[in-house]
Amino acid sequence: MEGIMQIVGESNAMRKVKDLIQQVATTQASVLICGESGTGKELVAHSIHSASNRAAGPFIPINCGAIPADLLESELFGHEKGAFTGAVGVRQGRFEMANNGTIFLDEIGDMPMQMQVKLLRVLQEQKFERVGGSKTITTNVRVIAATNQNLEQQITAGKFREDLYYRLNVFPINLPSLRERKDDIQLLVEHVLNRLRQAMPVCTFNEAALSKLSNYSWPGNVRELTNLVERMCILFPNGEVELSKLPGHQSIHDLQQVVMVKSGLLDGKFDLKRHLEETEYALICEALAKSASVVAKAAKILGVQRTTLIEKMKKYQINKHQIRQQSSQANSQ
Secondary structure: OOOHHHOOOHHHHHHHHHHHHHHOOOOOOOOEEEEEOOOOOOHHHHHHHOOOOOOOOEEEEEEEEOOOOOHHHHHHHHHHOOOOOOOOOOEOOHHHHHHOOOEEEEHHHEEEEEEHHHHHHHHHHHHHOOOOOOEEEOOEEEEEEEOOOOHHHHHOOOOOOHHHHHHHHOEEOOOOOOOHHHHHHHHHHHHHHHHHHHOOOOOOEOOOOOOOOHHHOOOOHHHHHHHHHHHHHOOOOOEEEEEOOHHHHOOOHHHHHHHHHOOOOOOOOOHHHHHHHHHHHHHHHHHHHHHHHHHHHHHHHHHHOHHHHHHHHHOOOHHHHHHHHHHHHHOOO
């Protein structure tokens, strides 16, 4: 199964995940993938789709937490011309686009309650109407949902429908955090380097640096590791990364200066905006970890206003409570 082969990891935890993917892929069961941000939930969803009998059909992802509540219905189910201000034509929704394939509902825990009711009806009946329309559209889709929240707690708090939870949670897959599968870190580093090698000069990590990576708590999980490896390749192309070159051993100011100097050597194909966002994400996570997730202290470390940091945390979906818990666990090891 090609999709499963793309999942990197030979730890016991990841072997179990691969086994679950293989077991559920050829069925039509709804799947609920749970795990912290950055653990690879969309990769698992795509692997299930690729290994299923729907592989020839579309795989349509949508982040339910990134779309404003008043636009989410149109994104999911489409709209007719004139359905609302700005609806200048007919538009297909994600469920219609995913017909005979798979729809991936990421961050399902952030879906507003009124939309949960409508989603439940679609899951039960496989039918819906576009916003502003009366024609019933039938769709044949497999639903895979994902969340970094505890949906059972959300149900208790009245923020998530229990009936929808059981409809989605037919086959649960719980993804381990990177700190729970540290045996995979070196494999992941090698995987990222091999991928980057096709497009740019890469670095190597000496034994001390790899040991440091293996003992770090990784609050941003695989996404954070991937970003760090790519950043080190940009800073030290064809060079060796020693312990002293890792971000934790440099001040934020020093790291920014290195980025400025090295970026001048790049050839114009460099996506500056994306790499600045990745660097910003990693530094925010590091500052929160060092400040025990006290936002005011983290803002001071980063040299920004508290309100600015809060907005950036929302932008990157950074959960301060999750980072504090991870830091505490790492310190206790």
